[in-house]
Amino acid sequence: MPFFLSLNSSHFTACRIKFNHVRSRSLTVESRADMAAASSTVRVAAAQMTSINDVAANFATCSRLVKEAAAAGAKLLCLPESFSFIGARDGDSIKIAEPLDGPIMQQYCSLARESDIWLSLGGFQERGSDDAHLRNTHVIIDDCGNIRSTYPKIFLFDVDVPGGRVYKESSFTEAGKNIVAVDSPVGRLGLSVCYDLRFPELYQQLRFQHEAQILLVPAAFTKITGQAHWEILLRARAIETQCYVIAAAQAGNHNEKRESYGDTLIIDPWGTVVGRLPDRLSTGITVADIDISLIDSVRAKIPIAQQRKPSDFWNSSSL
Numbered sequence: 088m089p090f091f092l093s094l095n096s097s098h099f100t101a102c103r104i105k106f107n108h109v110r111s112r113s114l115t116v117e118s119r120a121d122m123a124a125a126s127s128t129v130r131v132a133a134a135q136m137t138s139i140n141d142v143a144a145n146f147a148t149c150s151r152l153v154k155e156a157a158a159a160g161a162k163l164l165c166l167p168e169s170f171s172f173i174g175a176r177d178g179d180s181i182k183i184a185e186p187l188d189g190p191i192m193q194q195y196c197s198l199a200r201e202s203d204i205w206l207s208l209g210g211f212q213e214r215g216s217d218d219a220h221l222r223n224t225h226v227i228i229d230d231c232g233n234i235r236s237t238y239p240k241i242f243l244f245d246v247d248v249p250g251g252r253v254y255k256e257s258s259f260t261e262a263g264k265n266i267v268a269v270d271s272p273v274g275r276l277g278l279s280v281c282y283d284l285r286f287p288e289l290y291q292q293l294r295f296q297h298e299a300q301i302l303l304v305p306a307a308f309t310k311i312t313g314q315a316h317w318e319i320l321l322r323a324r325a326i327e328t329q330c331y332v333i334a335a336a337q338a339g340n341h342n343e344k345r346e347s348y349g350d351t352l353i354i355d356p357w358g359t360v361v362g363r364l365p366d367r368l369s370t371g372i373t374v375a376d377i378d379i380s381l382i383d384s385v386r387a388k389i390p391i392a393q394q395r396k397p398s399d400f401w402n403s404s405s406l
Contacts, residue, residue: 127379129273132156132372133165135351135364137339138173142183145171146194152372157202159374162272165335168210168281168307175342181259184212184221187234200232205271209305209335210240210280215261222261225278225305227269238278239263242286251311268297273377275299281306284320287327294328295392300382302330307337313348326358329385331377339368356385
């Protein structure tokens, strides 16, 4: 993974030591169901905003939300899909797309380092393999400003929304091919973006093959599909994987053509909503405490990991 910021050696060493300690603690806690709840709790935040076609204005909003989350004691802030830009016209996103070592992402790396907080950047317009395509990339930055992991969105939004407009994300976006999970101070994160939410097999893989404890679902759901399915799908993913789900959402009118549903949520492994903005359309953050011992408890009492059938069981079953 590229190292994009120039840090002095003592700062980098301190960050490496801190991350190695966090990674070790995270993996140890996951295997110890009797860990005391008080020592396994860590604060997270999820942001809600209305991005527009102005990179500088969106960064100012994100900067304010990052500082608010850090002041609240959060170790991780999740920002929604398209946090840095939503175009007013078709093709605008292609024009502003940059590589991950470009100036836009550099700003967010610096922001994470200066605020001493991990950032989940829910969907960045990363330059694609040619001038006609980009990648919708979920980027994880640590509190030293280093990019820890990236996930290009796998499932692209090619949908004729009932009563709405037709979307064809694949016409300008390259689909990702890899499932991604990464260790962090709040637990092991499983990465996804928006429309991925409708494909439960991705989250099953993140939980059972990649040992995710927290599923991140940054999104810009349409108003129509959000009203019908947003909370239901998120709570289902939490329940069926026994993971926390953090869903940072775009909200409100971005321009004359595009409106997002909002309703940023944090959901626990039992399917209970533990964090939610009081206003579905407001700009702000919601905060919740991730309790690793609750994950362990739910998984121990309902041991679906041990009771699942292997894939060849289904292949051999008669109809």
